[in-house]
Amino acid sequence: MIASVPPSRALWWQRPFRHADGVLRGAAWAVAGVNTSRRRRVATLLMLVFGFGALYGGVMGGFAGVTPDRWLQMTYSAVKVPLLLLATFALGLPSYYVVHALLGLSRDFGDAVRALLATQAGLTVILASFAPVTALWYLSVPDYNLALLFNAAMFGLASLSAQVMLRRFYRPLIARDPRHRTLLRVWLGIYAFIGVQMGWTLRPFIGQPDIPTAFFRQDAIGNAYEAVWNIVVRVLSG
């Protein structure tokens, strides 16, 4: 059974997990108006993104070891993972609104944003559930490049799994107007386009062992697509 009301009777430490469970199962409270005020609902979802995102980020930044001087890297990454997701989300919203308005669907925009935000929260929960696996990977494979690839794979897997939730949250909207299906694809395009650059700008997440800890890389200003293109050219030209 899916709880239609947010779990408020649970103990304080149980509550985030109950909320996470609800989001994963596509609980109605996450998107539709039941009992709680909209603002409180959005606050809950944001807390989930921050909490579970920080959990994965903390583990992600632990590649170089859990020594006092690397402690900072873990903290930075714990802050940066939720930042990455939310900043990408926020930057994409204006253009998404304009597309809604152009199609005459601005009435549904609020519901659409809540569905997307709930999916973001679910994505971080999935990501956090991978955290122990990532820790085991760090413990057993000391290669930095493989750590990079492994994290990319975890983010990819979490994003793919989150599609299940996104479709569940979007179902009422698509039932209302089939054009929401197209809009959703537009959103995924916008989100991916911004997300790649955002991930590049917010480097480092993992922390290369032989480079000192930093919140941002000194050479962070640059273009992800340009950088990837340069790498491809370098590989192709030998």
Next chain:
Amino acid sequence: MASRWQLLDHVLRGEATRGDQLVTGELSVGARQLAPVLVALGGLYGLCMGSFGIIRAYSTEGMRDGAVTDAWLQVAATTVKVPLLFLATLVVTLPSLYVFNALVGSSLKARSVLRLLIAMLGVTLAVLASLGPIVAFFGVSTTSYSFMILLNVACFGVAGVLGLAFLLRTLHRLALAQDAQDMQRRLDASRKANAEHESMADEVVETEAADTETEDKDEPDASSAPELRAVKAAAKRGTNVGRESPLQLIGERTDGRAKAVFRIWVVVFGLVGAQMSWVLRPFVGSPDLPFALFRERESNFFESVAGAIARLLGA
């Protein structure tokens, strides 16, 4: 303590996972009750695992300084490490299992998932501990380190396969029990609706009577096992596909997906367990190396097993 071992026996005999025990959709196996038994069984196997090092150390005494002390330290470490290996593997794999289980909308709650896995570990560790004497015997009578490694890998493999088979079977039974329960609930509801309908409209009493008769015929015998009921329910479902409510269809699809999640997880659990054993090594303890709680980060489980096979075959 005795009741705890009885509980394990219950699980092993499959009495805790019989159809009629599962009608509530949950296992009656307490995680906290069974946990000490699991630790004891793991420790027992750890002792057997370490016997090789002890015998080797005494028989080659004087060849390396401190070899005997090292061997005893190794036994102590292994006794702790075997239960730790299973616990750590569970900690690493449980969050993602739970998340995907919830994501596909399975009806299993967090506590049910945990109990299911504890029962699975009970079977795995019982099998493992039962193989312990064999390992101890070979440990006393063999001089080949590579052989001991492979023998232990084989024992863990057998125990793991049996435990995971138990998990999948129990999951299947849980689904059947739940199906039977859903069916019963729907039957009750429809009978109640029928009764109300009858009292309201007396003129259609004949057709209604015919309806309730067919309902009664379908109604499962209360004394028969839920599994039997489930079979009947499944048979009924097969003939009445067109009359399924959309909600019911969704439920069935998600149960299928939950099973797929568990099947994938079984593979993940095996891989993570293997790699975890590598991270926590040494277990057997090479006779030539000094004692260490853990070894350096290098290589991986699968490469090392291939190496042990090659060495054993004299390559």
